[in-house]
Amino acid sequence: MARKLLLGQLRVQEISHRDGRVSYTILQPGGSILDRADGFLVRYAGAGTDRTYAYLLVDHLRWLESEALSFESVGFQDLQRYMGAVGAEVLIPFGSPWRVGKKPYGDSALAGAASCLKGFYLHQAGLGFNRALAKELDLRRLPTKADRSRSLLGHAARTVASNPLAPRRPRRRHPKMLPDGARGELQNVVSSLRDRMAIDWLSDGGFRAGELCGLHLSDLHLRENAECGECRGPHAHVCHRDGLSNRARAKTKWSWRLEGGVIRGGLIKRVSPAMIHSYFAYMMSEYPREAAHGMLMVQQHGLSRGLPWAAEGLRKMISRAGVRARLGRIRPHQFRHSFATAVLDASNGNLVVARDAGGWASVETVDEIYAHVDIHDPIFDAALRAVWGVA
Template identity: 70%
Template sequence: MAHALLMDDLRVQKIVHRDGRVSFTIMEPGGLVHPLADSFLLLHAGSGSDRTYAYALVDHLRWLRHEGLDAGSVRFDDLERYMGAVGADVPAPWGAPWRVGKRPYGNSALRTAASCLKGFYVHHAGLGMNTELGRQLDLKRMPTRADRSRAFLGHTREAMAANPLAPRFQRRRHPKMLPEGAREAMLKEASSARDQLAVHWLSDGCLRVGELCGLHLVDLHLRPDAACGQCRWPHVHECHRDGLANEARAKTKHPWELGSDGVIRGGLVKRASPMMVHAYFDYMLDEYPRGASHGMLLVQQHGQGKGLPWAPEGARKMVSRAGERAGLGRIRPHAYRHSFTTAVLDASGGNLVIARDAGGWASVEVVEEIYAHVDIHDPAFDAALRTVWGTA
């Protein structure tokens, strides 16, 4: 079964397989599969990056047609021109911005697009198409200290893949966090027990909005000493599932299973705070629809979809509207993760491992890079400076 996500000259097509797997491809205007795109995207089916690569690639293929080029003859300087256009905000030496009316790609999105383009052209160069471009893109570099520390037996690595299209990496040293007192202000504007549950769970659970909306009731072990035996305290199992009705899914793909005893084991286990547990019981007792067969935690409360699973976009809009009503401006759900991780890092005395596991981050390097910087108002920071200045 296929659902069109974007109607245009070329469009991304979502395919839901009979076994529940989800994959993405790109369709021609006449309804035929784009063969070059499909060959590449099949390599990433089910990887978690397939949807992102599909949208990055469809934009590039549209640009090729706009410029009168094709994948078999495009040159390296054409790809450089595309990367300049897709990230441009104003006309520049590379020409007018390509994404007119939309925000230009930031550093992270540009690096993703560069990775997609390199993979696409190197893959087809291996099949005999545009081999010179593939040779120009398939470069190597010396491994850095960080590469060696991240890789298993990294000291044996002599070369790492390099991408000449990728921009210089920019460290995200100042993530956008919630305003002071945002939680209390948001709770006052939350109009239902479900919305208050969302605020509490985003605040205390460090959940991404897709993970929150993808939770099933069986994933919640909110009493001490649950039957899973994986955590003695109330906790939640984040389980990656494809093909959910609301298109929500967890980002990470930790192995999990539903045992014969009906108990979920595995996934990413996260502790649940007392406020998360209280908000859950308030919501289940007052608002959860009786007889809901989908088994998901959060449901729509109004309109034609009443009682159906709540989509991540609905949760984003709820958070944004509540923030506007509270006078906080536009609030994005991901700001809760930034605030939570920063708070845990401060409370643990800078322990990166605790912050990593509490927030479900991929590595301590990510936590250190984004969050581990000193508070300039810290007394120890002030004392160190005064010692150096000779004014202690």
């Protein structure tokens, strides 16, 4: 008979390593590590998805316990029930939906949960447990055009890994752009030069909140022909760092290094004149001279004044400003959506330009989420007329 492995309330534990790395594991009530989960999560340590997978996995393991299931007894239909429970917006048969009081997973979270569960149970099968379930999860499919585009010279394998747990809903282009004129309205209701700078850098740079709050002063090369030699114009190097005191982390993990006091590599983002102007105004008037941490964004009030500013603080500032400006709830990521759309419009739909300007991993991401066509564009109009058969 299979031994019950899940007892009591499981929780995610962050682990800070001596070299500055941060990883995540799952602990049992007594404080011991859940080996089955840790062996899976350690494969993603430092890959940018370990934290997300840890929280997705601990929720699933709690559900297993509530259903009196173990790693060995759970089946494919059980996993389908779980995916339905976390994505349910209404009551499901035989009781309430899982995660009562919390919002159901959206398409993106469901896709992440599907990837996490598939990887976890394939890992368990590699250890000799529940190979029947792994066989049902380890499916293959024919490659699509997008798969071939991602491969070198258009070549792709004959089959591609498929996930039967992933949601079948089509991906939508992201509708959450900033309201028209939002940048100016937000600038009018904030009083801090730091906050004005944040709005300028989110608007013109397309930064993620974690990227902006993780910037160091040494990452900024705000003059022409900087010493790094990697970009002729003013630019910033977005460098992924673990263990920052404000817990900010850049999502992308481009290779970077410090040579002779000069940052090289990382994700390079161009900096606009407005961004430079607001930077110098902030540095000359508000940046504390005693700050020894070398980070760009700092807190300005209370006992924590001068300490690095967390991404959550940036999000709350933008949200409060949106309410004061009567724009509704504004999120920092909306600036990124608007930035991507503006770059696409200005470059006549050039996906490569938009990808590199915003630091996305692939043109497919930009195409699926942001790309669109102007219905008044002459090319669009000519194409429709050709289809209609009119001059």
